[in-house]
Amino acid sequence: MKIITIIGARPQIIKASAISRAIKNFYSDKIEEIIVHTGQHYDENMSEIFFRELEIPRPKYQLSVGSGKHGAQTAKMIEKIEDVLEIEKPNAIIVYGDTNSTLAGAIAASKIHIPIIHIEAGLRSFDKAMPEEINRILCDHCSTLLFSPTIHGYNNLLKEGFSSEITNKPTADKPNIYHCGDIMYDNTTYFSQKIENSECNYKNFILCTIHRNTNTDDKERLKNIFDAILELSKQKEIILPLHPRTKKMLPQMLSEEYVNKIYNTSSIKIIEPVSFLEMIKLESNADLILTDSGGVQKEAFFLKKPCVILRSTTEWKEIVEVGNAAICDANYSLIIEQTNKFLNNPPQSYPPIFGDGQAAKFICEQIIKL
């Protein structure tokens, strides 16, 4: 069968490698995968680097949509994806996660009745002010196969009226939903082996990432977070691979003097976004991870590192429930207090919440049954 995979933003490119690898290793006689890159992320270190490093097949279509306002960006993607679907006539389309590329793929496919396979379905923050929350709800509700990485995600789908019954002929009106584990656990486990013997340049540090629009586009929240980073940098080095959105917004949101102070603090190392292998090396060697990223929260857990979440909610509430991550929002005191708590008393156990590292294989098997 012919499958079109839609990718566009950094985390989707990384996620796609798990399914592409499973297809290549086990199902190349049954599934033909065509990759379509919307161009939502386009910097070398936000896109191209992952194709080289993670052995992902090259996109057959590069839509080069680029950045823009949400409506305009999504609309351009829908138009161009529709053209590709009409040319390729795939049996199904795979979309990942919750970005504008996900929504665009889902809308384009649903209008011309191509079954949608949503990987990372069911996750909810219960905060509809987040663009991602809207994207994933809409995408889930027009999909035919929904794969949830966690039991909470699966239960969210049941609460929204999806049936747990699995049928032989799922449709958008009668979809199949599965709790299958997390393809990013597959990826982190697989790629961790490749960095086993490589040295990390940093020691005794906190790894930090910030890119969520609620943080980057709000002066007060961004300042609170950087105040906390400046304070924590007095006791530990902070390594901060800077997302292009944050790089752009810092001088717009904060005073020149304050931004200079951040860049000139020697124990804060602001670096360019890194490759995935470099990232999991940093995550594996950090003492703690401070982040507003969805993916990085989970990788902290996979790699047994405590995580301070710079958001007011999380879709990955299991990691908070077991006590290995804490929601600290953009609250200066909470961030400092919780970071010190974790550093002084690191969590000891990381239960197996995200499956067995074989989620991609399970997903491919269900796709073939379509």
Ligand code: UD1
């Ligand atoms: C997007 C996703 C978000 C995901 C994140 C992963 C949506 C609504 N948001 O957010 O869910 O967590 O990707 O990283 O889809 N930029 C560059 N170079 C690039 C890409 C972006 O300079 O290669 C800059 C541009 O100024 C752009 C800004 O970053 O306007 C934001 O990019 P965009 O893709 O719109 O949203 P993200 O914040 O990256």
Ligand code: UDP
């Ligand atoms: N990541 C990376 N390099 C970086 C920062 C992040 O490879 O410099 C990876 C990270 O390991 C994770 C994914 O990007 O797999 C997360 O993407 P991001 O934080 O951009 O988005 P989110 O997961 O919040 O949607």
